[in-house]
Structure formats: structure tokens, C-alpha cells
Amino acid sequence: MSTSPTELLLIRHGETDWNRRQSFQGQIDVPLNERGLAQALRVGERLAGERFDALVASDLIRTRQTAAPLAEAQRLAPAFSAELREQAFGILEGLSFDDIKVRHPDEFALWARHDPDYALPGGAESRRRFHERVIGALQALGHQHPGARLAVVTHGGVLDMVWRSARNLPLTGPRECPIPNAGLNRLRLAPDGRFEILAWGEDAHVRDLA
Numbered sequence: 001m002s003t004s005p006t007e008l009l010l011i012r013h014g015e016t017d018w019n020r021r022q023s024f025q026g027q028i029d030v031p032l033n034e035r036g037l038a039q040a041l042r043v044g045e046r047l048a049g050e051r052f053d054a055l056v057a058s059d060l061i062r063t064r065q066t067a068a069p070l071a072e073a074q075r076l077a078p079a080f081s082a083e084l085r086e087q088a089f090g091i092l093e094g095l096s097f098d099d100i101k102v103r104h105p106d107e108f109a110l111w112a113r114h115d116p117d118y119a120l121p122g123g124a125e126s127r128r129r130f131h132e133r134v135i136g137a138l139q140a141l142g143h144q145h146p147g148a149r150l151a152v153v154t155h156g157g158v159l160d161m162v163w164r165s166a167r168n169l170p171l172t173g174p175r176e177c178p179i180p181n182a183g184l185n186r187l188r189l190a191p192d193g194r195f196e197i198l199a200w201g202e203d204a205h206v207r208d209l210a
Contacts, residue, residue: 003146003191004147004191005147005188005189005191005196006141006146006148006149006150006184006188006189007148007149007150007187007188008053008138008141008187008189008195009047009050009149009150009152009184009186009187010152010159010162010179010182010185010186011043011070011151011153011154011182011184011185012064012153012155012159012180012185012204013032013036013058013060013062013063013065013153013154013181013182013208014032014035014036014038014040014062014065014152014182015032015035015036015039015181016030016036016062017030017033017134018030019181020033021096021159021202022096024092024093024095024096025062025086025093025094025127026086026087026088026090026093026124027060027086027087027088027089027093028093028094030060030061030062031061031065032061032062032065032066035210036065036181038090038183038209039066039182039206040065040067040068040182041069041071042182042205042206042209043182043184043205043206044068044069044070044072044073045073045203046205047070047073047074047151047184048073048074050150051074052074052149052151053072053151053152054076055067055071055076055077055078055079055151055152055153056062056078056080056081056141056149056150056151056152056153057078057079057080057081057084057153057154058080058081058082058085058086058145058154058155059080059082059085060085060125061153063153063154063155064078066153067153074148075149078117078153081135081137082096083136083154084138084154084158085155085158086156086157086158087127087130087155087157088123088124088125088193090102090119090121090122090123091104091107091120091121091122091124092107092108092111093122094121100117114172114173114174115127115172116131116170116171116172120190125141127171127185128171130157130161131161131164131165131171134154134157134158135161135162135165135193138152138162138195139189141189142173142191142193146191150166154197155210156163156179159179159185160175160177160179162185163176163177163197165195166187166196166197167197172185177200177201178200178201179201180201180203180206181203181206182204183202183203184199184201184202184203185197185199185200185201185202186198186199186200186202
């Protein structure tokens with residue numbers, strides 16, 4: 001087995017209307033909006049000069065749409081994985097923060113404590129379970145593609161879990177890192193499963209899009 005690290009380019013999906021209105025998307029299958037589709041095209045253009053050995057994406061429509069221009073530019077058939085989906089938020093999915101505070105104030109208060117073992121009603125994942133899922137999925141990709149360069153299109157919550165792992169941060173507390181839509185995040189994944197951040201939140205390629 002190769003002892004070379006795997007290079008990961010983690011890409012957050014483009015913008016959706018639910019991103020714009022700050023609603024919890026979770027695992028609801030929300031498509032990109034017009035700006036998000038333009039961002040996806042820019043991702044493909046930005047990375048056309050780079051070469052990747054494989055392209056993997058969450059199986060939700062917003063990541064599939066973001067991956068499509070990159071797949072065309074790279075002439076790669078993307079693989080899709082449910083393990084790279086956003087966290088499941090149960091009863092909060094589809095609601096804005098204002099709606100949640102009115103309809104589910106008690107559950108929102110518990111969620112806002114950022115207890116990693118708290119799972120919202122309605123089929124949600126705890127943050128700890130979510131972390132285990134996504135880190136395990138990425139480490140498995142590293143084992144399957146040792147020494148390769150992989151592009152992975154995924155979600156903001158997934159990127160937050162990777163940031164915490166790479167920085168050795170606890171699962172408690174709010175998100176601390178910037179995660180722009182269509183942003184590029186470059187990491188090295190060692191054979192022992194450790195992540196090293198090389199660059200984070202690159203979004204110069206989409207900043208001018210209205």
C-alpha cells in the first residue's frame with residue numbers, strides 16, 4: 001500500500017435559494033439557483049488547468065449540479081456518495097431561523113447549545129454521528145486512492161467537520177471557519193487518516209457574480 005498522502009480538493013456546492021434565505025437544507029434535495037449554476041461553471045473553468053484522478057460528490061442535486069461542469073472539463077465520470085451528504089437536521093429542515101424560533105423554540109434552544117450528542121427530533125443526526133460519517137467517508141476515499149488527487153463536491157457542514165478534524169478542534173461550539181458557496185479547500189490526507197489544510201475558502205473565481 002502506498003505511503004503517499006492523498007490530495008483532496010473539497011468544493012462546497014454553489015448557491016441555492018435556500019442558502020440565500022438562510023433556511024436549513026440538510027438532506028432536502030434543493031437545486032442550485034441561477035447564481036449557483038453560474039458558480040458551478042466558474043468552478044469548472046477555474047480548475048480546467050488542473051488534473052484529478054477522480055471526482056466524487058454527494059448524491060444530492062445541488063452537489064451533482066456543481067460537479068457537472070468540472071466533470072466535463074476533466075473528462076471524468078463522477079461517483080456519487082450519500083456518505084458525503086449534509087447533516088440531517090430533522091424537524092428543522094426547510095425552515096428559516098425565524099420560522100424555527102416560532103415553531104420549535106425548545107428544540108432550537110437545545111440545538112443552539114452545540115451539544116455534539118444532541119440529535120433533533122425527526123430523524124436528525126447528532127453532530128458526533130455526522131462527524132463520524134463524513135470523516136470516515138473521506139478517509140475511506142484516501143485508502144481507495146492512495147497518492148492520488150481527488151476533487152470532492154460536498155456541503156458546508158461536511159467542510160466544518162473536516163476543519164475541526166484538521167485543526168484538532170472540539171465538536172462543541174459554533175462554526176469558526178469561512179465556507180463560501182463554490183469555495184475551494186485544499187487538503188492533504190495522510191495514510192494514517194490525518195488531514196492537513198493547505199488552503200481554505202478560495203473563492204476569487206466567483207466573487208464578482210451577482
